[in-house]
Amino acid sequence: MRPYLTVAQKEIRDHVRDTRSLMSTAMYALMGPVVVMLVSFSRPVAEGGRPGLLLQMASVFALVAAFAGSMNVAMDAMAGERERRSLVPLLLNPVSRFDFVLGKWIAASLFGLGALALNLAGFLAALGLGAPGSLHALSGGVWLWVLAGLTPLVLLGSAIHLLVAAGSRTAKEAHSWLSMVVFAPMLVGMFLVFFPGWIGSWWFVAPVAGQQSLIARSIAGQPVLFVQGAVLAAVTVAASVPVLLGARRVLNRDDLLAG
Protein backbone atom coordinates (compact mmCIF):
# COMPACT_ATOMS: atom_id res chain seq x y z
CA MET A 1 0.00 0.00 0.00
CA ARG A 2 1.24 3.50 -0.80
CA PRO A 3 2.52 5.34 2.29
CA TYR A 4 -0.06 8.13 1.97
CA LEU A 5 -2.83 5.54 1.87
CA THR A 6 -1.41 3.93 5.03
CA VAL A 7 -1.50 7.35 6.69
CA ALA A 8 -5.03 8.00 5.43
CA GLN A 9 -6.22 4.59 6.62
CA LYS A 10 -4.80 5.19 10.10
CA GLU A 11 -6.35 8.67 10.34
CA ILE A 12 -9.76 7.35 9.29
CA ARG A 13 -9.61 4.47 11.81
CA ASP A 14 -8.43 6.85 14.52
CA HIS A 15 -11.03 9.55 13.94
CA VAL A 16 -13.98 7.24 13.44
CA ARG A 17 -13.42 6.40 17.12
CA ASP A 18 -13.43 10.05 18.16
CA THR A 19 -17.10 10.23 19.11
CA ARG A 20 -16.96 13.76 20.50
CA SER A 21 -15.39 15.13 17.33
CA LEU A 22 -17.91 13.29 15.13
CA MET A 23 -20.83 14.62 17.15
CA SER A 24 -19.47 18.15 16.93
CA THR A 25 -19.03 17.85 13.15
CA ALA A 26 -22.53 16.41 12.74
CA MET A 27 -24.07 19.21 14.78
CA TYR A 28 -22.33 21.85 12.66
CA ALA A 29 -23.47 20.06 9.50
CA LEU A 30 -27.08 19.92 10.66
CA MET A 31 -27.20 23.42 12.09
CA GLY A 32 -27.99 24.94 8.69
CA PRO A 33 -30.91 22.64 7.82
CA VAL A 34 -32.43 23.10 11.27
CA VAL A 35 -32.17 26.90 11.14
CA VAL A 36 -33.53 27.05 7.60
CA MET A 37 -36.42 24.74 8.50
CA LEU A 38 -37.31 26.86 11.53
CA VAL A 39 -37.15 30.05 9.46
CA SER A 40 -39.30 28.40 6.78
CA PHE A 41 -42.07 28.11 9.35
CA SER A 42 -41.86 31.77 10.28
CA ARG A 43 -44.85 33.79 9.16
CA PRO A 44 -43.29 35.92 6.37
CA VAL A 45 -41.73 32.90 4.68
CA ALA A 46 -44.60 30.49 5.27
CA GLU A 47 -46.93 33.03 3.75
CA GLY A 48 -44.78 33.13 0.65
CA GLY A 49 -42.76 36.17 1.65
CA ARG A 50 -39.14 35.62 0.56
CA PRO A 51 -38.49 31.95 -0.16
CA GLY A 52 -35.68 32.93 -2.51
CA LEU A 53 -33.74 34.57 0.28
CA LEU A 54 -34.26 31.51 2.45
CA LEU A 55 -32.80 29.30 -0.25
CA GLN A 56 -29.81 31.60 -0.57
CA MET A 57 -29.31 31.34 3.20
CA ALA A 58 -29.38 27.58 2.85
CA SER A 59 -26.67 27.81 0.21
CA VAL A 60 -24.42 29.72 2.63
CA PHE A 61 -24.93 27.09 5.29
CA ALA A 62 -24.03 24.40 2.77
CA LEU A 63 -20.97 26.40 1.73
CA VAL A 64 -19.78 26.65 5.32
CA ALA A 65 -20.54 22.96 5.99
CA ALA A 66 -18.43 21.97 2.98
CA PHE A 67 -15.57 24.15 4.10
CA ALA A 68 -15.66 23.37 7.81
CA GLY A 69 -16.59 19.67 7.83
CA SER A 70 -12.99 18.48 7.99
CA MET A 71 -11.86 20.97 10.61
CA ASN A 72 -11.81 18.67 13.64
CA VAL A 73 -9.99 15.87 11.86
CA ALA A 74 -7.41 18.19 10.32
CA MET A 75 -6.85 19.84 13.67
CA ASP A 76 -6.17 16.57 15.45
CA ALA A 77 -4.20 15.08 12.58
CA MET A 78 -1.70 17.95 12.56
CA ALA A 79 -1.75 20.08 15.72
CA GLY A 80 -2.77 17.00 17.71
CA GLU A 81 0.36 15.20 16.54
CA ARG A 82 2.50 17.98 17.97
CA GLU A 83 0.50 18.27 21.16
CA ARG A 84 0.63 14.56 22.02
CA ARG A 85 4.29 14.45 20.90
CA SER A 86 3.65 11.83 18.25
CA LEU A 87 4.94 13.99 15.39
CA VAL A 88 8.64 13.26 15.89
CA PRO A 89 8.17 9.46 16.13
CA LEU A 90 5.95 9.64 13.04
CA LEU A 91 8.46 11.60 10.97
CA LEU A 92 11.20 9.12 11.88
CA ASN A 93 9.59 6.66 9.48
CA PRO A 94 10.91 6.38 5.91
CA VAL A 95 8.02 8.30 4.42
CA SER A 96 8.25 11.71 2.76
CA ARG A 97 6.67 14.67 4.52
CA PHE A 98 4.41 15.22 1.52
CA ASP A 99 3.08 11.67 1.81
CA PHE A 100 2.13 12.41 5.41
CA VAL A 101 0.37 15.61 4.35
CA LEU A 102 -1.35 13.84 1.44
CA GLY A 103 -2.60 10.98 3.62
CA LYS A 104 -3.97 13.32 6.24
CA TRP A 105 -5.59 15.44 3.53
CA ILE A 106 -7.33 12.42 2.04
CA ALA A 107 -8.65 11.38 5.44
CA ALA A 108 -9.75 14.89 6.42
CA SER A 109 -11.44 15.35 3.04
CA LEU A 110 -13.41 12.13 3.44
CA PHE A 111 -14.73 13.31 6.78
CA GLY A 112 -15.46 16.66 5.17
CA LEU A 113 -17.42 14.94 2.40
CA GLY A 114 -19.32 13.01 5.04
CA ALA A 115 -20.23 16.28 6.75
CA LEU A 116 -21.34 17.78 3.42
CA ALA A 117 -23.45 14.71 2.66
CA LEU A 118 -25.07 14.98 6.09
CA ASN A 119 -25.69 18.68 5.54
CA LEU A 120 -27.38 18.09 2.17
CA ALA A 121 -29.37 15.18 3.56
CA GLY A 122 -30.48 17.55 6.30
CA PHE A 123 -31.65 20.07 3.73
CA LEU A 124 -33.50 17.32 1.85
CA ALA A 125 -35.23 16.38 5.09
CA ALA A 126 -36.01 20.04 5.71
CA LEU A 127 -37.56 20.11 2.26
CA GLY A 128 -39.97 17.44 3.28
CA LEU A 129 -40.80 18.98 6.63
CA GLY A 130 -40.58 22.66 5.75
CA ALA A 131 -43.42 25.07 5.16
CA PRO A 132 -45.09 24.94 1.74
CA GLY A 133 -43.50 27.06 -0.90
CA SER A 134 -40.20 27.42 0.88
CA LEU A 135 -37.79 24.82 -0.41
CA HIS A 136 -40.00 22.63 -2.52
CA ALA A 137 -39.05 24.29 -5.74
CA LEU A 138 -35.58 22.80 -5.94
CA SER A 139 -35.13 20.21 -8.66
CA GLY A 140 -32.75 17.26 -8.66
CA GLY A 141 -30.49 19.12 -11.07
CA VAL A 142 -29.97 21.89 -8.57
CA TRP A 143 -28.90 19.41 -5.90
CA LEU A 144 -26.48 17.85 -8.34
CA TRP A 145 -24.89 21.24 -8.96
CA VAL A 146 -24.73 21.89 -5.23
CA LEU A 147 -22.96 18.59 -4.60
CA ALA A 148 -20.63 18.89 -7.58
CA GLY A 149 -19.88 22.49 -6.76
CA LEU A 150 -19.15 21.97 -3.09
CA THR A 151 -17.10 18.75 -3.29
CA PRO A 152 -13.94 20.55 -4.54
CA LEU A 153 -14.45 23.11 -1.78
CA VAL A 154 -14.23 20.28 0.75
CA LEU A 155 -10.79 19.45 -0.64
CA LEU A 156 -9.61 23.06 -0.48
CA GLY A 157 -11.05 23.53 3.01
CA SER A 158 -9.27 20.38 4.25
CA ALA A 159 -5.96 21.60 2.82
CA ILE A 160 -6.33 25.01 4.48
CA HIS A 161 -7.24 23.43 7.83
CA LEU A 162 -4.18 21.16 7.63
CA LEU A 163 -1.89 24.08 6.84
CA VAL A 164 -3.19 26.17 9.73
CA ALA A 165 -3.13 23.20 12.12
CA ALA A 166 0.42 22.29 11.06
CA GLY A 167 1.62 25.68 12.21
CA SER A 168 -0.16 25.42 15.57
CA ARG A 169 1.49 23.96 18.65
CA THR A 170 -1.70 22.64 20.19
CA ALA A 171 -5.17 21.62 19.08
CA LYS A 172 -6.52 24.51 21.13
CA GLU A 173 -4.36 27.00 19.25
CA ALA A 174 -5.39 25.43 15.95
CA HIS A 175 -9.04 25.67 16.98
CA SER A 176 -8.67 29.39 17.68
CA TRP A 177 -7.19 30.03 14.26
CA LEU A 178 -9.56 27.75 12.38
CA SER A 179 -12.62 29.31 13.98
CA MET A 180 -11.57 32.52 12.28
CA VAL A 181 -10.73 30.79 9.00
CA VAL A 182 -14.18 29.19 8.85
CA PHE A 183 -15.69 32.64 9.21
CA ALA A 184 -14.27 33.63 5.80
CA PRO A 185 -16.56 31.53 3.55
CA MET A 186 -19.53 32.50 5.71
CA LEU A 187 -18.70 36.17 5.20
CA VAL A 188 -18.19 35.74 1.47
CA GLY A 189 -21.39 33.71 1.13
CA MET A 190 -23.58 36.12 3.10
CA PHE A 191 -22.12 39.10 1.27
CA LEU A 192 -22.99 37.55 -2.08
CA VAL A 193 -26.50 36.69 -0.93
CA PHE A 194 -27.21 40.36 -0.31
CA PHE A 195 -24.94 41.81 -3.02
CA PRO A 196 -24.91 39.21 -5.80
CA GLY A 197 -23.88 41.77 -8.38
CA TRP A 198 -20.42 42.07 -6.86
CA ILE A 199 -19.15 38.99 -8.59
CA GLY A 200 -18.93 39.35 -12.35
CA SER A 201 -19.07 36.95 -15.22
CA TRP A 202 -15.75 35.35 -14.13
CA TRP A 203 -17.31 33.90 -11.00
CA PHE A 204 -16.30 30.35 -11.99
CA VAL A 205 -12.58 31.01 -11.50
CA ALA A 206 -12.94 32.22 -7.90
CA PRO A 207 -13.05 29.45 -5.25
CA VAL A 208 -15.58 29.99 -2.43
CA ALA A 209 -17.27 32.97 -4.12
CA GLY A 210 -17.61 30.85 -7.24
CA GLN A 211 -19.30 28.02 -5.35
CA GLN A 212 -21.75 30.48 -3.81
CA SER A 213 -22.52 31.92 -7.24
CA LEU A 214 -22.89 28.47 -8.77
CA ILE A 215 -25.46 27.47 -6.18
CA ALA A 216 -27.24 30.81 -6.31
CA ARG A 217 -27.49 30.63 -10.08
CA SER A 218 -28.77 27.09 -10.14
CA ILE A 219 -31.34 27.85 -7.42
CA ALA A 220 -32.47 30.93 -9.31
CA GLY A 221 -32.87 28.84 -12.45
CA GLN A 222 -30.14 30.70 -14.30
CA PRO A 223 -28.13 28.62 -16.77
CA VAL A 224 -24.85 27.13 -15.56
CA LEU A 225 -22.63 25.67 -18.23
CA PHE A 226 -20.89 22.38 -17.57
CA VAL A 227 -17.59 23.94 -18.53
CA GLN A 228 -18.06 26.65 -15.93
CA GLY A 229 -18.65 24.07 -13.22
CA ALA A 230 -15.65 22.05 -14.40
CA VAL A 231 -13.37 25.08 -14.42
CA LEU A 232 -14.52 26.08 -10.95
CA ALA A 233 -13.84 22.55 -9.68
CA ALA A 234 -10.40 22.46 -11.32
CA VAL A 235 -9.42 25.89 -10.01
CA THR A 236 -10.57 25.00 -6.50
CA VAL A 237 -8.71 21.68 -6.43
CA ALA A 238 -5.64 23.32 -7.99
CA ALA A 239 -5.71 25.94 -5.23
CA SER A 240 -5.33 23.09 -2.74
CA VAL A 241 -1.93 22.11 -4.14
CA PRO A 242 0.12 25.14 -2.99
CA VAL A 243 -1.66 24.96 0.36
CA LEU A 244 -0.62 21.31 0.78
CA LEU A 245 2.93 22.18 -0.27
CA GLY A 246 2.84 24.88 2.39
CA ALA A 247 1.84 22.29 4.98
CA ARG A 248 4.75 20.10 3.87
CA ARG A 249 7.06 23.09 4.23
CA VAL A 250 5.85 23.61 7.78
CA LEU A 251 6.61 19.96 8.58
CA ASN A 252 10.17 20.53 7.34
CA ARG A 253 10.80 23.37 9.78
CA ASP A 254 13.52 22.64 12.32
CA ASP A 255 11.77 24.52 15.12
CA LEU A 256 8.76 22.25 14.70
CA LEU A 257 10.92 19.21 15.44
CA ALA A 258 13.39 20.70 17.87
CA GLY A 259 10.59 22.04 20.07
Place this chain on the structure above:
Amino acid sequence: MQEGSHVIEVRNLRKRFGGVTAVNGISFAARNGKITGILGENGAGKTTTLALICGLLTPDAGSIRIDGAAGGGLETRRRIGALLDHQGLYPRLTARENIAYFGALQGLSAAALDRRVEHVLAALGLDRIADRRSEGFSQGERLKVALGRVLVHAPENLLLDEVTNGLDVPAVRSVRALLRGMRDDGHCIVFSSHVLEEVSSLCDDIVVISKGQVAAEGSPAVVCRETGTQTLEEAFVALTRTEKERPCVRI
Protein backbone atom coordinates in the same frame (compact mmCIF):
# COMPACT_ATOMS: atom_id res chain seq x y z
CA MET B 1 26.57 -7.96 11.05
CA GLN B 2 30.30 -7.78 11.65
CA GLU B 3 30.86 -7.18 15.33
CA GLY B 4 33.07 -4.25 16.17
CA SER B 5 32.97 -2.60 12.73
CA HIS B 6 31.86 1.02 12.77
CA VAL B 7 28.26 1.30 11.64
CA ILE B 8 27.39 4.82 12.69
CA GLU B 9 30.07 7.35 11.95
CA VAL B 10 29.63 11.03 12.64
CA ARG B 11 32.21 13.52 11.41
CA ASN B 12 32.44 17.19 12.33
CA LEU B 13 28.68 17.57 12.71
CA ARG B 14 27.37 21.11 13.16
CA LYS B 15 23.89 22.46 13.71
CA ARG B 16 22.64 25.91 14.64
CA PHE B 17 19.12 27.01 15.57
CA GLY B 18 18.99 30.73 14.92
CA GLY B 19 21.77 32.21 16.99
CA VAL B 20 22.29 29.12 19.13
CA THR B 21 24.91 26.53 18.22
CA ALA B 22 23.50 23.22 19.40
CA VAL B 23 26.13 20.95 17.87
CA ASN B 24 29.58 22.30 17.15
CA GLY B 25 31.81 19.83 15.33
CA ILE B 26 30.89 16.52 16.93
CA SER B 27 32.67 13.39 15.68
CA PHE B 28 32.39 9.85 17.02
CA ALA B 29 31.75 6.31 15.90
CA ALA B 30 29.43 3.62 17.25
CA ARG B 31 30.05 -0.06 16.60
CA ASN B 32 28.01 -3.18 16.01
CA GLY B 33 27.53 -5.37 19.05
CA LYS B 34 28.21 -2.44 21.39
CA ILE B 35 26.14 0.00 23.36
CA THR B 36 27.50 3.51 22.95
CA GLY B 37 26.35 5.96 25.60
CA ILE B 38 25.98 9.65 24.89
CA LEU B 39 26.48 11.66 28.06
CA GLY B 40 26.04 15.36 28.60
CA GLU B 41 24.35 17.95 30.75
CA ASN B 42 21.00 19.48 29.77
CA GLY B 43 21.32 21.37 26.50
CA ALA B 44 24.69 19.82 25.66
CA GLY B 45 23.46 18.72 22.24
CA LYS B 46 22.68 15.04 22.84
CA THR B 47 19.15 15.01 21.46
CA THR B 48 20.08 17.24 18.52
CA THR B 49 22.93 14.88 17.67
CA LEU B 50 20.58 11.89 17.70
CA ALA B 51 18.00 13.79 15.63
CA LEU B 52 20.70 14.60 13.07
CA ILE B 53 21.88 10.98 12.90
CA CYS B 54 18.41 9.64 12.21
CA GLY B 55 17.76 12.25 9.54
CA LEU B 56 15.09 14.16 11.39
CA LEU B 57 17.15 17.35 11.19
CA THR B 58 19.55 18.37 8.45
CA PRO B 59 23.09 19.25 9.60
CA ASP B 60 24.59 22.60 8.63
CA ALA B 61 27.94 20.86 8.13
CA GLY B 62 29.59 17.50 8.64
CA SER B 63 28.79 13.99 7.51
CA ILE B 64 26.96 10.95 8.82
CA ARG B 65 27.51 7.43 7.54
CA ILE B 66 25.33 4.53 8.56
CA ASP B 67 26.41 1.03 7.56
CA GLY B 68 28.77 2.68 5.10
CA ALA B 69 26.07 4.70 3.34
CA ALA B 70 25.55 8.44 3.60
CA GLY B 71 22.93 9.26 6.22
CA GLY B 72 20.08 11.70 6.07
CA GLY B 73 17.62 10.27 3.55
CA LEU B 74 14.64 7.97 3.83
CA GLU B 75 16.98 4.97 3.58
CA THR B 76 18.60 6.05 6.85
CA ARG B 77 15.25 5.73 8.58
CA ARG B 78 14.92 2.15 7.35
CA ARG B 79 18.30 1.24 8.83
CA ILE B 80 17.58 2.88 12.15
CA GLY B 81 15.05 2.45 14.89
CA ALA B 82 14.98 5.70 16.84
CA LEU B 83 13.13 6.46 20.03
CA LEU B 84 13.52 10.14 20.80
CA ASP B 85 10.24 10.50 22.65
CA HIS B 86 8.07 7.78 24.12
CA GLN B 87 5.08 9.97 24.92
CA GLY B 88 3.56 10.08 21.47
CA LEU B 89 1.18 7.16 21.20
CA TYR B 90 -2.20 7.41 19.51
CA PRO B 91 -4.66 7.11 22.39
CA ARG B 92 -7.57 5.83 20.31
CA LEU B 93 -5.48 3.06 18.75
CA THR B 94 -4.67 -0.17 20.55
CA ALA B 95 -1.11 -1.17 21.37
CA ARG B 96 -1.21 -3.57 18.42
CA GLU B 97 -2.51 -0.89 16.04
CA ASN B 98 0.09 1.63 17.20
CA ILE B 99 2.87 -0.84 16.43
CA ALA B 100 1.32 -2.07 13.18
CA TYR B 101 0.95 1.49 11.88
CA PHE B 102 4.66 2.11 12.18
CA GLY B 103 5.45 -1.27 10.66
CA ALA B 104 3.27 -0.42 7.67
CA LEU B 105 5.01 2.95 7.31
CA GLN B 106 8.31 1.06 7.29
CA GLY B 107 7.00 -0.76 4.23
CA LEU B 108 6.53 -4.24 5.70
CA SER B 109 4.28 -6.51 3.65
CA ALA B 110 0.98 -7.59 5.19
CA ALA B 111 2.25 -11.05 6.09
CA ALA B 112 5.56 -9.79 7.46
CA LEU B 113 3.74 -7.07 9.38
CA ASP B 114 1.45 -9.54 11.15
CA ARG B 115 4.39 -11.77 12.01
CA ARG B 116 6.59 -8.95 13.28
CA VAL B 117 3.83 -7.32 15.32
CA GLU B 118 3.08 -10.62 17.06
CA HIS B 119 6.80 -11.16 17.68
CA VAL B 120 7.34 -7.68 19.13
CA LEU B 121 4.22 -7.88 21.32
CA ALA B 122 5.43 -11.17 22.74
CA ALA B 123 9.05 -10.04 23.14
CA LEU B 124 8.03 -6.93 25.06
CA GLY B 125 5.43 -8.74 27.16
CA LEU B 126 2.59 -6.70 25.69
CA ASP B 127 0.24 -9.61 24.86
CA ARG B 128 -2.03 -8.80 27.79
CA ILE B 129 -2.69 -5.23 26.66
CA ALA B 130 -2.24 -5.74 22.91
CA ASP B 131 -5.86 -5.00 22.08
CA ARG B 132 -6.46 -2.27 24.60
CA ARG B 133 -6.53 1.34 23.49
CA SER B 134 -3.37 3.06 24.62
CA GLU B 135 -5.09 5.89 26.50
CA GLY B 136 -4.62 5.17 30.18
CA PHE B 137 -1.48 3.09 29.73
CA SER B 138 1.11 3.40 32.48
CA GLN B 139 4.44 5.06 31.73
CA GLY B 140 6.10 1.64 31.43
CA GLU B 141 3.40 0.32 29.10
CA ARG B 142 3.70 3.44 26.96
CA LEU B 143 7.44 2.99 26.70
CA LYS B 144 7.07 -0.64 25.71
CA VAL B 145 4.58 0.21 22.96
CA ALA B 146 6.86 3.01 21.77
CA LEU B 147 9.77 0.56 21.74
CA GLY B 148 7.59 -1.90 19.84
CA ARG B 149 7.02 0.72 17.14
CA VAL B 150 10.77 1.23 16.89
CA LEU B 151 11.61 -2.46 16.76
CA VAL B 152 8.82 -3.67 14.49
CA HIS B 153 10.92 -3.43 11.31
CA ALA B 154 13.89 -5.18 12.99
CA PRO B 155 16.34 -2.29 12.60
CA GLU B 156 20.05 -3.03 12.75
CA ASN B 157 20.80 0.20 14.56
CA LEU B 158 19.02 1.68 17.56
CA LEU B 159 19.07 5.28 18.75
CA LEU B 160 17.48 5.85 22.14
CA ASP B 161 17.17 9.17 23.92
CA GLU B 162 16.78 9.01 27.71
CA VAL B 163 14.32 6.16 27.40
CA THR B 164 14.39 5.15 31.06
CA ASN B 165 13.42 8.61 32.33
CA GLY B 166 10.43 8.41 34.64
CA LEU B 167 10.19 4.63 34.64
CA ASP B 168 9.88 2.47 37.74
CA VAL B 169 12.58 -0.04 38.65
CA PRO B 170 11.03 -3.12 36.99
CA ALA B 171 10.49 -1.20 33.75
CA VAL B 172 14.07 0.13 33.80
CA ARG B 173 15.43 -3.37 34.38
CA SER B 174 13.27 -4.68 31.58
CA VAL B 175 14.60 -2.04 29.16
CA ARG B 176 18.20 -2.70 30.20
CA ALA B 177 17.75 -6.44 29.68
CA LEU B 178 16.27 -5.80 26.25
CA LEU B 179 19.18 -3.58 25.23
CA ARG B 180 21.77 -6.06 26.49
CA GLY B 181 20.04 -8.82 24.53
CA MET B 182 20.06 -6.75 21.35
CA ARG B 183 23.70 -5.81 21.91
CA ASP B 184 24.55 -9.50 22.25
CA ASP B 185 22.70 -10.16 19.01
CA GLY B 186 25.12 -7.78 17.28
CA HIS B 187 23.02 -4.61 17.02
CA CYS B 188 24.56 -1.18 17.21
CA ILE B 189 22.91 0.80 20.00
CA VAL B 190 23.42 4.48 20.74
CA PHE B 191 21.90 5.43 24.04
CA SER B 192 21.74 8.84 25.70
CA SER B 193 21.10 9.18 29.39
CA HIS B 194 21.55 11.43 32.39
CA VAL B 195 21.91 8.47 34.71
CA LEU B 196 25.64 7.88 35.09
CA GLU B 197 25.22 4.62 36.97
CA GLU B 198 23.07 3.31 34.13
CA VAL B 199 25.57 4.37 31.49
CA SER B 200 28.41 2.91 33.50
CA SER B 201 26.75 -0.49 33.82
CA LEU B 202 25.20 -0.68 30.36
CA CYS B 203 27.51 1.00 27.89
CA ASP B 204 30.65 -0.41 26.29
CA ASP B 205 31.73 2.98 24.96
CA ILE B 206 30.78 6.47 25.99
CA VAL B 207 30.87 9.85 24.30
CA VAL B 208 30.76 12.84 26.64
CA ILE B 209 29.30 15.92 24.99
CA SER B 210 29.69 19.37 26.46
CA LYS B 211 28.59 22.64 24.86
CA GLY B 212 27.98 20.93 21.53
CA GLN B 213 31.40 19.32 21.34
CA VAL B 214 32.87 15.92 22.21
CA ALA B 215 34.73 16.28 25.50
CA ALA B 216 35.82 12.63 25.79
CA GLU B 217 35.32 9.32 24.01
CA GLY B 218 36.16 5.72 24.89
CA SER B 219 35.21 2.98 27.32
CA PRO B 220 34.15 4.15 30.82
CA ALA B 221 37.50 2.90 32.17
CA VAL B 222 39.46 4.82 29.54
CA VAL B 223 37.52 8.03 30.16
CA CYS B 224 38.15 7.73 33.92
CA ARG B 225 41.85 7.07 33.34
CA GLU B 226 42.26 10.00 30.97
CA THR B 227 40.58 12.38 33.38
CA GLY B 228 42.45 10.99 36.38
CA THR B 229 39.25 10.13 38.20
CA GLN B 230 37.93 7.04 39.95
CA THR B 231 34.29 7.11 38.89
CA LEU B 232 32.34 8.09 35.80
CA GLU B 233 30.55 10.75 37.82
CA GLU B 234 33.86 12.38 38.75
CA ALA B 235 35.00 12.11 35.15
CA PHE B 236 31.77 13.69 33.93
CA VAL B 237 32.10 16.58 36.37
CA ALA B 238 35.72 17.09 35.39
CA LEU B 239 34.88 17.09 31.70
CA THR B 240 31.82 19.30 31.85
CA ARG B 241 32.95 21.43 34.81
CA THR B 242 29.39 21.44 36.05
CA GLU B 243 30.31 21.95 39.73
CA LYS B 244 32.63 24.83 38.99
CA GLU B 245 30.02 26.62 36.95
CA ARG B 246 27.10 25.80 39.19
CA PRO B 247 28.37 25.94 42.78
CA CYS B 248 26.21 24.37 45.46
CA VAL B 249 24.00 26.91 47.15
CA ARG B 250 22.52 26.43 50.64
CA ILE B 251 18.84 27.24 50.84
